[in-house]
Amino acid sequence: MKEHALNKEAVLMKETAIMREAAFMKELIVFGEDYNRHPSSSQHTVNTLQHQFASIQWVNSIGLRKPSPSPRDLARIREKLRNALTAPPRRDDLPPPFPVIHPLVWPLAEHPLLRWFNQLSVRRQLARKRHLRVVWAALPSAVDYLDALQADVVIYYCGDDFSGLAGVDHLRVKQMEEHMAQRADLILCASPALVEKMGRLSPQKTHLLRHGVDFHRFAAPQPDPYPPAPSPTQGRYKIGFYGSLNQWLDQTLLCELAAARPEVDFHLIGRRDCDTPLLDACDNIKFHPPVPHQHLAQYVQHWDAAILPFVDNAQIRACDPLKLREYLAAGCPVISSNFPAARQYPCLVSVATSQQDWLDAIDAFCHLSQQHRLQYRKTARQHMVNESWEMRGEAVLILINNILEEKQTCLPEFSII
Template identity: 30%
Template sequence: MRMPAPGTTTHVARRILRKLRSVAKFLRQPYPGFHVMSPLPLPFYGSPVLRRVNAVLVRAQVRAVCLALGLRRPVMVVTIPTAWDVVRPMPRRALLYNRSDRHSAFPEADAAVIGALEDELLARSDLVLYASRTLMADERERTGERARFLDHGVDLDHFTRAAEPPPELAAVPAPRVGFFGALDEFVVDVGLLERLAAELPQASLVLIGDATAPMDRLTAHPNVHWLGFLPYERVPACASGFDVAIMPWQDNDWIRHANPIKLKEYLALGLPVVSTDFPELAHYRDRVRIADTPDRFVAAVKEALAEGGPRPAAELRASVLGMSWASRARRLMELAEGGRLTGPAEGGR
């Protein structure tokens, strides 16, 4: 959905290399009875002709693998709108649309094209699975009884607190206020981070992740430590050294309809969390300090540094123990294999 654009897209080479490595594996079997396929796509969605070419290319690869695995009329689960062109004419027992975000609101996406694909999937899917209750409520008139809430999970084994922080974090003076994830300007409020750094000079602000935001504004502050991109396997150990974890989001359409996985990862690590307000947080108000203004955000971080989390670390982790990805997979299987799902033999509804 995202085409590289001069001046707005960062780390293009890394993204392309990561995709090519995945495609090179094509079909693999990480577990018995579980196969993963990475087809080769042509991500040109602005041209109707190239979209059709891409759909034919990907569909041919998927059909070949389905034939090899003996899948004649599978239940299909679509997670991104651009998959609609591929699955539309394919034989299936049912189509489930996993609506994790409002993708047409993504800045690098072609809003008209992606929005039209979202509309098709919302109209044609047998079930629409929402990770955001707000998005589900907004689209209830279009999905009706086909809507289901399917929350994100968390990798509990991975996000386990480390006894000692790694060297790159141990070198950063405590107390540490931290964030890990993509530092995209349309998501992260850089002005709020600047204010936090200025008003808490005694604390270190630790930022982990790739950035499209103007980081020079932040690193000009002596207490800001931007560690850049870290491999996924190293993130929990670094984050274990945070005294407070933050979610400094922008107030925009993307965030208002989001349900960040990061929140559950912070809680799994037992970290005190301070966040700007967004609708999904209504279900976490007993575990997270929520601020609706910059003044209150800074005050909440100061309070968290002084007092810790609203609950002890062990209780914060315990609160997400029932949210493993395994539990979410079981729920997805229940929905996908439901006896009442009797989708069309050849695409559509």
């Protein structure tokens, strides 16, 4: 009897191992932004899922705008050609943990021949399909590739209101997004506004997935990268922002704040994606080149306050900036323009609705006592510790498994290795 029980247990263990091995035979293809160009929410989320799939392949941005002859677009085309034809230049960022491909495609192609060329360009660089194929599409334009790639499960990750993006062919993108909503098995939205928008197209498939934060990276104490002040009385206050300098940045507001507070230096870290004539004229606005993501914490932790000085438009009202939670995880006080995502943390984020509100908040945070600054840091980090990307990845995996169970298969339980 004992021997029979042992044999039965061994058979059960073998069957379980076979089932788990079969469950693991899934592959993931990601259509996202250029990997490591801006660490995106898709990049953070997929990184937490890398041990849940037999393989992951990342397709760098296939675009949402038809290129123009502008200097900025021409430079982007040169960058795309260089990455597609040669090994991309080494960066200080961590290397991708999976293959990244750089397809040559014509964005938003409408002619059948161009669409065929685009599909061929992507398909020829991807490994041959071996398992059930899950596609994570962070761009609605990825809908043109789903059939060519034999997608079994489609996840549409809606992280932006693409109808509000400058320079985008809004009608074409709207059509693609409607098609994607029909084709997707699961729609994940980064904000309630996007849930409302996509819910009108496909309510049963649509779920809220707020952004997370690399908590331990931003909370771990970092050395001060700024030169020491000649004396305690000669140090200047530091207000900071990082991210691309684009049309959604309120340049007029920043110039007014800089003029009103000449004793404060406003540090802007990031690539200039638009002209900044107003900011260039302000002596106490300091520009810095982009900083690798893993080094940003050492700057934020040594600012007197971090800012989100955005204009009021549809894109901002629908966004949930990654940097908001990173600022808070770093323990840095935050001042923001008035938009929904900034109102998530009323005790931590000072939402300013006028220039005087901005100046009052800047004065308050620049003159925080050491005791109050430490208390703010402790409270902010307590809020952020439960908003990690790992927790977001676990939520995504549960939703994926719900879809896969309907297809008579599932992924293994979530694990971080």
